[in-house]
Amino acid sequence: MSRAAEVRFERVWKRFGANSVAVRDVSFTVPAGTLCTLLGPSGCGKTTTLRMIAGLEYPSEGRVLIGGRDVSALPPAERDVSMVFQSYALFPHMTVLENVCYGLTVSRRPRREAEAAGRAALDSVGLAGFDARLPSELSGGQQQRVAVARALVLEPSVLLFDEPLSNLDARLRRRMREEIRELQQRLGVTVVYVTHDQAEALAISDKIIVMNQAVIAQEGTPRDLYENPASAFVAGFVGEANRLPATLRRLDGQEGEVRVAEARLVLAHRGLPDGPAELALRPEAIAVLPAADPAAMLSGRVSKAAYLGGVVEYTVDTGAGEVFVVSPASAGAHAPGEPVGLRFGTHGAALLPGA
Incomplete structure (x- = not known):
């Protein structure tokens, strides 16, 4: 060679x-x-x-x-x-x-x-x-x-x-x-x-x-x-991504508090100014919980559920719009129409520059 x-x-x-x-x-x-x-x-x-x-x-x-x-x-x-x-x-x-x-x-x-x-x-x-x-x-x-x-x-x-x-x-x-x-x-x-x-x-x-x-x-x-x-474009093309409207409040030189409807999470602000922003959230970075679970960050209702063997794909209607979630099948099942809570992880969540 x-x-x-x-x-x-x-x-x-x-x-x-x-x-x-x-x-x-x-x-x-x-x-x-x-x-x-x-x-x-x-x-x-x-x-x-x-x-x-x-x-x-x-x-x-x-x-x-x-x-x-x-x-x-x-x-x-x-x-x-x-x-x-x-x-x-x-x-x-x-x-x-x-x-x-x-x-x-x-x-x-x-x-x-x-x-x-x-x-x-x-x-x-x-x-x-x-x-x-x-x-x-x-x-x-x-x-x-x-x-x-x-x-x-x-x-x-x-x-x-x-x-x-x-x-x-x-x-x-x-x-x-x-x-x-x-x-x-x-x-x-x-x-x-x-x-x-x-x-x-x-x-x-x-x-x-x-x-x-x-x-x-x-x-x-x-x-x-x-x-x-x-x-x-990159968020949507390299894998699946939910794009959710958000509000950013910078906390220091690196991180900011991001608000998505009633949910709050702390992320790298990537140099973006305070104010309206857009959050890219990977489907596998979201956990679907019972509606009354205290760990839930955002409330919603299941509109679609598709069992695919190892995972279940959910579409959840929330105050921030439709959220697509890929959840391990072992985590349990939630039927269409059921109220649920969503918990966001910071791994797989990023603010979009220029949003």
Whole structure:
């Protein structure tokens, strides 16, 4: 495996025609040997950003650097990157080994050497002994591993994934994302990974870059983004979040008292002034209690309840509006129409800047 390389964007723009901006003045750094996910809704610019790393698109302005080298105008073959596509793009008439060795073959690597490298790459993804099979004889997860092996055999310094799990069912998706993460950590390669699946991004990433409308909305660790969203968009996109009207009274340089209807809690005020504010509250940060429980902070009435096995999802009507709660099923059940009390935890609660 080649040495992992840092990826850096410096004020990159990408325009398609006179009036269409796909990426607007974007700057970020992916440290060498880490897994960074570009996360966002369709049309936000994440795939265009990935394609500019790969050399499949060129920036209209700004610079793309890999390992400190400006590659903005270089073709894909000169960038030392490999890409795993959403469709896997396997050749149906070639065997697994021929698919994996294809890049080495076209670069005129001796056949015996290419096949040895191909078998080693297949072994690294758990497909030793699958050499002679055709793609049609493999499961979706196995095809995805072949695509990864084909990318790895070229020993890239940066490995790119374009929504590689979107064609798999939920259980296989979970297993494959764990395998990709384990492989990245074992090999130490730099990975840039595109997805619109928030759970996938949270599960595998060292760093997440959330994009919206061609710009970066926020970047940071999964925990940073989940617990301290920088905007209402990030709070709602990276996991579920209740957005409740609140009033802030600063207590000191760090914390403030936040009032949500009759509820009170103390949180980091994040530099916001006294007055109207908006609270982002994660559904799992709320406990549903009997209405008379003295620990209840906010009263309400259950309007919907959905049993999902390990958890129960509630919608509760309160003086602050509808509140969505995800409660452990072991905590007991509350029926629609039942009066309840809600208790807020401070873990999973954050004031939204700019609210």
